[in-house]
Amino acid sequence: MLKEAQFYNKLKDKVVQCKLCPHFCVLNINEIGKCRIRKNNNGKLYSLSYGKPVSINIDPIEKKPLYHFLPKTFSFSIGMAGCNLSCGWCQNWNLSQKNAEEFDRDYVSPEDLIKHVLKSGCPSISYTYSEPLISYEYVFDVAKIAKKKGLKNILVTNGFINKESLEKIAGFIDAINIDLKSFNEKTYSNFCRAKLAPILETIRLVHKKRIHVEITTLIIPGLNDSSEELEKIAKFIASVDINIPWHISRFFPNYKMLNKEITHKETLEKAYKIGKKYLKYVYLGNV
Numbered sequence: 001m002l003k004e005a006q007f008y009n010k011l012k013d014k015v016v017q018c019k020l021c022p023h024f025c026v027l028n029i030n031e032i033g034k035c036r037i038r039k040n041n042n043g044k045l046y047s048l049s050y051g052k053p054v055s056i057n058i059d060p061i062e063k064k065p066l067y068h069f070l071p072k073t074f075s076f077s078i079g080m081a082g083c084n085l086s087c088g089w090c091q092n093w094n095l096s097q098k099n100a101e102e103f104d105r106d107y108v109s110p111e112d113l114i115k116h117v118l119k120s121g122c123p124s125i126s127y128t129y130s131e132p133l134i135s136y137e138y139v140f141d142v143a144k145i146a147k148k149k150g151l152k153n154i155l156v157t158n159g160f161i162n163k164e165s166l167e168k169i170a171g172f173i174d175a176i177n178i179d180l181k182s183f184n185e186k187t188y189s190n191f192c193r194a195k196l197a198p199i200l201e202t203i204r205l206v207h208k209k210r211i212h213v214e215i216t217t218l219i220i221p222g223l224n225d226s227s228e229e230l231e232k233i234a235k236f237i238a239s240v241d242i243n244i245p246w247h248i249s250r251f252f253p254n255y256k257m258l259n260k261e262i263t264h265k266e267t268l269e270k271a272y273k274i275g276k277k278y279l280k281y282v283y284l285g286n287v
């Protein structure tokens with residue numbers, strides 16, 4: 001099932017420009033965006049992942065990670081294919097670096113998905129594993145019904161989204177975990193094909209909207225583990241709110257970074273100490 005996308009402009013000669021995320025992809029007929037799941041079909045932009053969750057699990061909410069929102073509950077978790085970033089260390093590259101057509105999945109309507117969530121007894125639904133906001137139309141439709149049924153909606157996102165798109169869905173979102181991968185524009189551009197500034201904007205905006213927010217940083221040896229950079233991350237989070245929990249996560253070699261070492265325990269301890277200088281809640285993950 002193809003669903004016409006929100007947030008795009010029709011240009012000349014059936015070319016379209018997607019405005020969902022800061023890539024602003026310009027697509028000729030039959031071209032697919034950087035996220036792999038938004039396609040120009042004869043002059044209209046379509047989502048290829050609508051109704052196609054490729055991973056469904058019931059997870060402890062702490063696995064998102066969210067430690068300060070509905071603790072000790074389980075969250076009905078779904079993931080769709082694709083991502084608008086391409087981080088070399090991605091821990092979910094089997095989903096994020098593939099397109100929806102590589103997965104042979106049955107269509108699940110938003111209504112049917114919600115029936116499964118209600119049957120599971122989970123009080124929340126998490127849009128997670130890869131980047132959920134590029135599957136905007138499906139997440140939006142599911143989240144709307146979920147809200148009506150009294151379920152909480154949780155996004156686990158890289159935060160690389162345009163303000164207009166985020167503002168439209170914000171009213172349906174109760175909690176969010178945002179990856180702040182680095183505080184260095186070069187790291188974002190060289191390793192993720194993205195930019196830092198829009199992600200900082202997302203963090204500020206969701207906090208302003210009073211959505212519960214927690215931040216995660218995967219600490220990768222030699223890439224984002226200098227005291228200076230960790231200090232910048234912690235200071236930025238504190239500038240938004242010292243009560244925002246910061247999850248410092250241990251890296252394990254994966255995807256294109258199989259030659260890197262696992263994050264040393266001493267590095268994690270250093271990051272924890274730096275975090276605690278500025279923030280009330282700092283947690284170590286993957287240890």
Ligand code: SF4
Pocket residue numbers: 018019020021022023024025032033034035036037038084134
């Ligand atoms: S959501 Fe996808 S198609 Fe749209 S601008 Fe971002 S990467 Fe490009």
